[in-house]
Amino acid sequence: MNLNEKSQANVEYMIEQIKTKLRMATGAAMQASAFSVNQYDDIYDLYDMVMNKQNLSISEVEAVVSELGQLRGNH
Template structure:
């Protein structure tokens, strides 16, 4: 996946990967289509952070979910 391209497909891919990594039970609330390419750089930052860590603490998962909530539909 070439994430250097700022497009909706890449936004949706990154959101799906973040949801998988975080094992988000509320994944249905995080519809990839709700995220705009306007926030591509922020979403990619979150994606790279999540993917760089082998494990995430509960507080990290909560902080990431909060950040994604801010970016969704904004």
């Protein structure tokens, strides 16, 4: 997958990967299609940070979920 290309498919892929990594119990409520390619750079930064961490603390998970909620609401 070429994540350098700003596409809706890549946005949805990154959201799904973040949800999987965080083992989000509320993942079903966070539909990847609810995110816009207009927020690609923000989503990519979040994806990159999450994927490069071995483990995330509870506060980090909460921060990521909060950020995703804000991004979802701004599209």
